[in-house]
Amino acid sequence: MVKSRQWILANKPTALPTLTGDTPTFKLSETDLPDPKEGEVLVKPTYISNDPAQRGWISPEAHPDRLYVAPAKTGEPMPARALAEVIESKSNDYKKGDWVFASAGWTEYAVLPAKALQPVPELEGGLSKTLYLGALGGTGLTAYFGMLDVGQVTKDDIVVISGAAGATGSMCVQIAKKLVGCKKVIGIAGSEEKCRWVEGLGADLCLNYKSSSFAEDLRKATPGPDEFANVYYDNVGGEILDLMFTRMARHGRVVACGAIANYNSMSDRATGLKNWFEVIQMRLQIRGFIVIDYLHRANEAREAFQKMLKEGKLQIEGGEHVVKGDFEEIPKTWLKLFEGGNQGKLVTEVARL
Amino acid sequence: MVKSRQWILANKPTALPTLTGDTPTFKLSETDLPDPKEGEVLVKPTYISNDPAQRGWISPEAHPDRLYVAPAKTGEPMPARALAEVIESKSNDYKKGDWVFASAGWTEYAVLPAKALQPVPELEGGLSKTLYLGALGGTGLTAYFGMLDVGQVTKDDIVVISGAAGATGSMCVQIAKKLVGCKKVIGIAGSEEKCRWVEGLGADLCLNYKSSSFAEDLRKATPGPDEFANVYYDNVGGEILDLMFTRMARHGRVVACGAIANYNSMSDRATGLKNWFEVIQMRLQIRGFIVIDYLHRANEAREAFQKMLKEGKLQIEGGEHVVKGDFEEIPKTWLKLFEGGNQGKLVTEVARL
Structure with a gap:
C-alpha cells in the first residue's frame, strides 16, 4: 500500500482559481492507494502537462453535453496529462522504470489499468521526452x-x-x-x-x-x-x-x-x-x-515534425519551460499560464523522492 | 428641367438615425435636375426598398476597404434600391411608362444613364412587381x-x-x-x-x-x-x-x-x-x-422560387409590408426596420403626383 498526496478539486472556480479563502479551488489531501491488481500498474506522474484547456474542465459551466471531455468532479484529483514512471507493474505490457503517458491528474502516485497507458517512445538526438507533452504531443x-x-x-x-x-x-x-x-x-x-x-x-x-x-x-x-x-x-x-x-x-x-x-x-x-x-x-x-477530432491523423503531424527536425526547421530550444518543484507546488506552477509567466510549453517536473 | 426633392445624408449617425436635433441624419432638400441627355432616362423611384443593410452604408465607421459597397457620402441622397417608372427617355432601351430597377436613392426623380438600369420583368399570376424588391429579389x-x-x-x-x-x-x-x-x-x-x-x-x-x-x-x-x-x-x-x-x-x-x-x-x-x-x-x-457574392447564380434561386410558387410552397401573403406615403415620409418609414414595426419586406410606395 502506498500513501499518495493529491491535489483535489475542492470548488469549481468562477474566476481566477485560488488556493486561499473560503472556497479554495484546490485542496491538498492524502490517500492510501490499493496495491495494483493483475493487469494494473503503479505509476508516478513525473512530468505534468500544464494546459489552459484544464481551466475549462473545472468550470461550473462545463456541461457533459457541451464539453469535449467529461467535466472534472469536485472531490477528485485535478485532471492532467503527464509522463509517468512505472514504479510497480502487474502487467506484462510494462515493467518498473518504463515511461508511460498517463492521464492520472495531480496525484503523487496512481494505480491504473495497463490498457489506460501508452508507452513513451525513445526520442533520437538526445531530445527530452517532455517534448511529447508539447511540440511533439x-x-x-x-x-x-x-x-x-x-x-x-x-x-x-x-x-x-x-x-x-x-x-x-x-x-x-x-x-x-x-x-x-x-x-x-x-x-x-x-x-x-x-x-x-x-x-x-x-x-x-x-x-x-x-x-x-x-x-x-x-x-x-x-x-x-x-x-x-x-x-x-x-x-x-x-x-x-x-x-x-x-x-x-x-x-x-x-x-x-x-x-x-x-x-x-x-x-x-x-x-x-x-x-x-x-x-x-x-x-x-x-x-x-x-x-x-484529429488524433486519428496524429502520425501525419509527427512525421512532418520529424522531417522538420532533421532539416533543422523546427526550433525546440526555448520552447519548453520546465518548472521543477515539490508536489505541493503544482497548482502554483499551473497558474503561471494565466499570468503570462511562461514561454512555450509549461511543464511541471515533480521532484523525485 | 425637373424639380426634385431629395433626402440628403446630412450627418453620419453613431446611434439610431434621427430627423431632429443639431445633427439630424437626413435633411430634406430640393434640386433642379438637368434634362436627360442622349442615352439617359428620367425616372421616378416609386417603390423603395427598405433594408437594414442601409444602416451600415451610412455609418461613420464604414470604410471603402472594408464595406462591400462604397460607403454613402454626406451631402448626397441617401442610397436605396427601388423600382422606378420611366418618365422621359432619351434611350432606345426604355420608353415612358416602363418599369426599371434603379439605385437612385431617396430622390423624387433622377436622371440616370440607361445602362445603369435593368428592366423589371412582368410577373405571372397577378403578383405584384414589388416582389422583385423582396421575396423574388x-x-x-x-x-x-x-x-x-x-x-x-x-x-x-x-x-x-x-x-x-x-x-x-x-x-x-x-x-x-x-x-x-x-x-x-x-x-x-x-x-x-x-x-x-x-x-x-x-x-x-x-x-x-x-x-x-x-x-x-x-x-x-x-x-x-x-x-x-x-x-x-x-x-x-x-x-x-x-x-x-x-x-x-x-x-x-x-x-x-x-x-x-x-x-x-x-x-x-x-x-x-x-x-x-x-x-x-x-x-x-x-x-x-x-x-x-452570389448574384452570378441568381437564376438558380429565381427558378427555385418559381417552382415553389407553382407548387403552392411559397407563401407571399403577409410577406410584404407596403407603406404608402408622401416623399417626405421616407425616412420615418425606413426607421420602422429598427423598431420591429414591419412584418416581411418593408416597401415604401411614394405617392404619385
Missing part, C-alpha cells in the same frame, strides 16, 4: 491541424497568430513560416522579450499586446486590402480577437483554438466582441476546433 | 444562398432562424421547411402575432424574444445533444447570437447574415458575445456572407 498536433486543416494556410497567406510565445502559438509560427512558407507571419505576445523570441522562431514580426501602441502597431502591420490578414490563428479570444476582426482580409479565415482571455471570467465576461459586423461585411469564416 | 436570394450554400442545410438538420418575421427570415423559414424539408425549423421573432405568422409559413415553432421566458423557451426547444441546433441563420447578432452559441450542436454551422441588434450602437456596443468558448468546444463553423 497534443500541443504540436493542435498547431499542425489547426493551421493546415482548419486554417487551410498556403504560402500566399498573411497569417497572424496570438499567444505566439505559448506552447501552441510557438509551433504555429514555425509551421506557418518554415513548413508552409507563408508570405508573412505576424505573432502577438505579451512582452518584448517573448516577441523577440517569436521572431527568432521565424515570425516576420511580433507585436507586444501589452504595449500602449498595440492597436496602432497591428494596424500598421496589416495596413490595407493587399496586406490584411488572410488567416488569424486565435489562442486568446477577447479583445485581441475583436480587434483582429477589423484587420482580416475579405474571405479571411479565423481558427478558433483558444480563448484564454475569457477563461477566468466565465460568469461575468466584461469584454465581448463588438466588431461582429466585420464577420459579415468581410465574409469571414470562423472555425472552432478541438485537437481530439 | 435580393432578399430572397440572400435567404436562398445563405441557407443552401453558406449553411449547407439538409433535411436532417434542426434549423433556428432569427428575424424570422423579417424579409429575409420569412423566406429562410420557407426554404428550410418547404424546399429542403428540414427536420425542425424554429423561428425567433419579436411578437406573438409575428410568431404565429411565422408558424403559418411552415416553422414548427416560433419563439418571441421579447418574452421574459425566451431563454428558457429556447432551451426547451433545443434541449439536448440530439436536439441542439445544427444550423443557426443569424439576422440579428447581439444577445440572441450569444445565446444561440449555447444551443448549437457539435460541428453546427452559423450563417452570419445580419446584425441588426448592433447597427445603431456602433460606437458603444454594450452587448458583446460572451459565450465564445462554445464556438471552440462545440467546433462551430461561422460564415459571414453578403449576397452580392
Whole structure:
C-alpha cells in the first residue's frame, strides 16, 4: 500500500482559481492507494502537462453535453496529462522504470489499468521526452491541424497568430513560416522579450499586446486590402480577437483554438466582441476546433515534425519551460499560464523522492 | 428641367438615425435636375426598398476597404434600391411608362444613364412587381444562398432562424421547411402575432424574444445533444447570437447574415458575445456572407422560387409590408426596420403626383 498526496478539486472556480479563502479551488489531501491488481500498474506522474484547456474542465459551466471531455468532479484529483514512471507493474505490457503517458491528474502516485497507458517512445538526438507533452504531443498536433486543416494556410497567406510565445502559438509560427512558407507571419505576445523570441522562431514580426501602441502597431502591420490578414490563428479570444476582426482580409479565415482571455471570467465576461459586423461585411469564416477530432491523423503531424527536425526547421530550444518543484507546488506552477509567466510549453517536473 | 426633392445624408449617425436635433441624419432638400441627355432616362423611384443593410452604408465607421459597397457620402441622397417608372427617355432601351430597377436613392426623380438600369420583368399570376424588391429579389436570394450554400442545410438538420418575421427570415423559414424539408425549423421573432405568422409559413415553432421566458423557451426547444441546433441563420447578432452559441450542436454551422441588434450602437456596443468558448468546444463553423457574392447564380434561386410558387410552397401573403406615403415620409418609414414595426419586406410606395 502506498500513501499518495493529491491535489483535489475542492470548488469549481468562477474566476481566477485560488488556493486561499473560503472556497479554495484546490485542496491538498492524502490517500492510501490499493496495491495494483493483475493487469494494473503503479505509476508516478513525473512530468505534468500544464494546459489552459484544464481551466475549462473545472468550470461550473462545463456541461457533459457541451464539453469535449467529461467535466472534472469536485472531490477528485485535478485532471492532467503527464509522463509517468512505472514504479510497480502487474502487467506484462510494462515493467518498473518504463515511461508511460498517463492521464492520472495531480496525484503523487496512481494505480491504473495497463490498457489506460501508452508507452513513451525513445526520442533520437538526445531530445527530452517532455517534448511529447508539447511540440511533439497534443500541443504540436493542435498547431499542425489547426493551421493546415482548419486554417487551410498556403504560402500566399498573411497569417497572424496570438499567444505566439505559448506552447501552441510557438509551433504555429514555425509551421506557418518554415513548413508552409507563408508570405508573412505576424505573432502577438505579451512582452518584448517573448516577441523577440517569436521572431527568432521565424515570425516576420511580433507585436507586444501589452504595449500602449498595440492597436496602432497591428494596424500598421496589416495596413490595407493587399496586406490584411488572410488567416488569424486565435489562442486568446477577447479583445485581441475583436480587434483582429477589423484587420482580416475579405474571405479571411479565423481558427478558433483558444480563448484564454475569457477563461477566468466565465460568469461575468466584461469584454465581448463588438466588431461582429466585420464577420459579415468581410465574409469571414470562423472555425472552432478541438485537437481530439484529429488524433486519428496524429502520425501525419509527427512525421512532418520529424522531417522538420532533421532539416533543422523546427526550433525546440526555448520552447519548453520546465518548472521543477515539490508536489505541493503544482497548482502554483499551473497558474503561471494565466499570468503570462511562461514561454512555450509549461511543464511541471515533480521532484523525485 | 425637373424639380426634385431629395433626402440628403446630412450627418453620419453613431446611434439610431434621427430627423431632429443639431445633427439630424437626413435633411430634406430640393434640386433642379438637368434634362436627360442622349442615352439617359428620367425616372421616378416609386417603390423603395427598405433594408437594414442601409444602416451600415451610412455609418461613420464604414470604410471603402472594408464595406462591400462604397460607403454613402454626406451631402448626397441617401442610397436605396427601388423600382422606378420611366418618365422621359432619351434611350432606345426604355420608353415612358416602363418599369426599371434603379439605385437612385431617396430622390423624387433622377436622371440616370440607361445602362445603369435593368428592366423589371412582368410577373405571372397577378403578383405584384414589388416582389422583385423582396421575396423574388435580393432578399430572397440572400435567404436562398445563405441557407443552401453558406449553411449547407439538409433535411436532417434542426434549423433556428432569427428575424424570422423579417424579409429575409420569412423566406429562410420557407426554404428550410418547404424546399429542403428540414427536420425542425424554429423561428425567433419579436411578437406573438409575428410568431404565429411565422408558424403559418411552415416553422414548427416560433419563439418571441421579447418574452421574459425566451431563454428558457429556447432551451426547451433545443434541449439536448440530439436536439441542439445544427444550423443557426443569424439576422440579428447581439444577445440572441450569444445565446444561440449555447444551443448549437457539435460541428453546427452559423450563417452570419445580419446584425441588426448592433447597427445603431456602433460606437458603444454594450452587448458583446460572451459565450465564445462554445464556438471552440462545440467546433462551430461561422460564415459571414453578403449576397452580392452570389448574384452570378441568381437564376438558380429565381427558378427555385418559381417552382415553389407553382407548387403552392411559397407563401407571399403577409410577406410584404407596403407603406404608402408622401416623399417626405421616407425616412420615418425606413426607421420602422429598427423598431420591429414591419412584418416581411418593408416597401415604401411614394405617392404619385
